[in-house]
Amino acid sequence: MNVTKDGMKKIALISCCKVPSWKSCQVISSNLVSCYQRLYSEDDLRVFNIEDSANKYEVYKATKQLAEFAPEKIIFTEHRPHPQIVIDFFYKNFKGQALPELIFHVFGDFTLYSTEWAKLEKTLESFRVKFLCASDAQVELVSSFIVSAEQFVFKCPFPVDTSSFYFDFKRRNDTRKKMNLSDSSVFLYTGRVSLQKQTLELINSFTSFVTSIPNDSILLIAGEFDDLGVPYLLHETCYNSYYMMYRQLISALPQDIADRVIYLGNLDSDQLLDVYCASDCFVSLSVHNDEDYGMSPAEALCTGVPAILTRWGGYSSFQIAGEEKHCALIPVEIGESKLIVNENVFMKHLLRVSFASADSIYRERYSEMYEKKLSIMAIALKIEKILRIDTFYFAGFSEALVKLVKSERYSDPPFANSKYVYNSFYKEIYDVYTK
Secondary structure, eight states, X not given: OOBOTTOOBOEEEEEOSSOOSSHHHHHHHHHHHHHHHHHSOTTTEXXXXXXXXXXXXXXXXXXXXXXXXXXXEEEXXXXXXXXXXXXXXXXXXXXXXXXXXXXXXXXTTTGGGHHHHHHHHHHHTTSEEEEEESSHHHHHHHHTTBTTGGGXXXXXXXXXXXXXXXXXXXXXXXXXXXXXXXXXXXXEEESOBSTTTTHHHHHHHHHHHHHXXXXXXXXXXXXXXXXXXXXXXXXXXXXXXXXXXXXXXXXXXXXXXXXXXXXXXXXXXXXXXXXXXXXXEEEEXXXXXXXXXXXXXXXXXXXXXXXXXXXXXXXXXXXXXXXXXXXXXXXXEEOSSSEEEOHHHHHHHHHHHHTOOOOHHHHHHHHHHHHHHHBHHHHHHHHHHHHHSOOEEOOOBOHHHHHHHHHXXXXXXXXXXXXXXXXXXXXXXXXXXXX
8 A cells, every 4th residue: 555654645536627517517526525535634635637628748747746646546536538548647657566546436428438448448457446336327337337347336426515505494485585486386407408308398297287287386497508419319409409499488388387487597506505495396307318316406305305306317316215205206218219208107296296395394304314315424434435345456348348339439329220219239228227
């Protein structure tokens, strides 16, 4: 074990000082760094910031400093730049006797970078490694690509800063008064407003709900619009196209319904806390291909608000056994050209929540429950336990990764038979996300 003369541990965190393009990744990385700062002293821990935009020479210089530091562990709290270039340069620069342990916090883009992981395989076999996945579904997905995965893949949720996300009864009352929400049942979606997040489908379902069963419910939407489309199906969108589709949908609604769908824009954490406290239920119909976790529902649940989520990817891990009604899950099926959410089940949950009343005691109880599971301190302790587990030399990637790399090389995209149609390989790999 590499330690300094006075016995201190030497831990290197690979992070990024610039703001990532996606807000959730920025929050995740910052919170993970906070976890490790609780586990190690300033003398033990050194953060190496390597930007995604760094050229090869800049990465080389950073990894040379990393090699000179001779850490006991190198922990990746970012997903970009991909660890391949960092580890390859580090391996060439390292002159010590024992290579450090590598810890990867895996983000949702693991499959998108299969070629980079495959290129890294031979080098990784010289290291002891752990892959930390944020949810049960992601553990299963990543495990399918790794030989003897039970030795290398562990579940470690992304942490929530519960000093920013908690229940505050005064905030609830003040915000509801300020927004003129009166006694309405308030449903809330926060996150990216996009095709795979199914924001328009959410609005359509909400419209059907308030039309078929007269009620005074309101739908709040907060977040940035994006035009990602569905790359795995070659479904591309033009700049600002999803926003235009949103505007067209709202314009086509009856005015009394349109007035009850309120877009709040992109909110900071303090503003998010206001609307989380003011709302009666968090809702998301997301079937995003890389929905490995979900920071928005995680933060919302830490404010004690009930949630209705798709049973897709990392969302499933938010449901606590015995508390299924608090975080209800909607079944999802993989169709030929889209992921199909069971709207009937969604409607039943909307109806149930709209006529339920969650008092402050209820909200505080569930806020504390999720804080114990997802807070920075809770995840720091989880990480500490995982780091104590024996670490093994990497055994290699499975045939599934080889197949994925070949598919990416010879097929565009790798998961589609033709434009807009999922192939059997996609269903084979992503079926675990529907469990």
